[in-house]
Amino acid sequence: MNAVRKVRTRDERIPMGFTEAVKVCLRKYVDFKGRARRSEYWFWTLAQGLVLLAVYAVLIAVTVATGALGSVDDSGVATAGGGIVSGLVGLVFFVVALGLFLPSLAVTVRRLHDTGRSGWWYLISLAPFGGIVLLVFCVMDSTPGPNQFGPNPKGIGDFAPYGQFPSGPNQYGNPSQFG
Incomplete structure (x- = not known):
C-alpha cells in the first residue's frame, strides 16, 4: 500500500517564530479545522495585544490632543470637548478589534483541537472563572x-503504539519461527 506522506517545508519540531505565527493566523483567518501549536x-x-495597545495609545493621544475629554474653565464650569475626532478614532479601534476577533477565535479553537478538545470548549470562557479553565x-x-482533528503540528508522535510497527512485517522476523 502506497501512503502519501505530507511534505514539510520546515522542521516542525522547532517552535514557530513571531512573524511566521502571525502570517499563519492571518492566512487561516476563519479556518476552524486542524490544530495550532x-x-x-x-x-x-x-x-x-500589541496592535490593540498601539491603536488604544493613538486613541488616547488623539483624545487628549483634541480636548475631547472636555475642560474646566476659570469659573469651574465643565465644558464639553470636540468628540468627533476621538469618536472616529474609537470607531477605528472597534473595527480593528472586530477584525482581530475572528482570527483569534479560530486560533483558539485550533489550539483546543491540539489538546484533544472540541472548539465548543471556548464557550466555557462565558462562565465565571471559565477564562481560567480556557487559559x-x-x-x-x-x-x-x-487525533480526531488532524496530525500533530509538531510533527512528533506520529508513530505506531509501542510494540506495533508502522507498516509491513516485523523487521526481526516472526518470533514463532524460531521455536
Whole structure:
C-alpha cells in the first residue's frame, strides 16, 4: 500500500517564530479545522495585544490632543470637548478589534483541537472563572500523535503504539519461527 506522506517545508519540531505565527493566523483567518501549536497561539495573542495597545495609545493621544475629554474653565464650569475626532478614532479601534476577533477565535479553537478538545470548549470562557479553565487548556501541551482533528503540528508522535510497527512485517522476523 502506497501512503502519501505530507511534505514539510520546515522542521516542525522547532517552535514557530513571531512573524511566521502571525502570517499563519492571518492566512487561516476563519479556518476552524486542524490544530495550532502553543507557539502559534501565544505569538498571535502577543501580536493582537500589541496592535490593540498601539491603536488604544493613538486613541488616547488623539483624545487628549483634541480636548475631547472636555475642560474646566476659570469659573469651574465643565465644558464639553470636540468628540468627533476621538469618536472616529474609537470607531477605528472597534473595527480593528472586530477584525482581530475572528482570527483569534479560530486560533483558539485550533489550539483546543491540539489538546484533544472540541472548539465548543471556548464557550466555557462565558462562565465565571471559565477564562481560567480556557487559559489552562491553551497552556497544555499537544496530544501526541494524530487525533480526531488532524496530525500533530509538531510533527512528533506520529508513530505506531509501542510494540506495533508502522507498516509491513516485523523487521526481526516472526518470533514463532524460531521455536
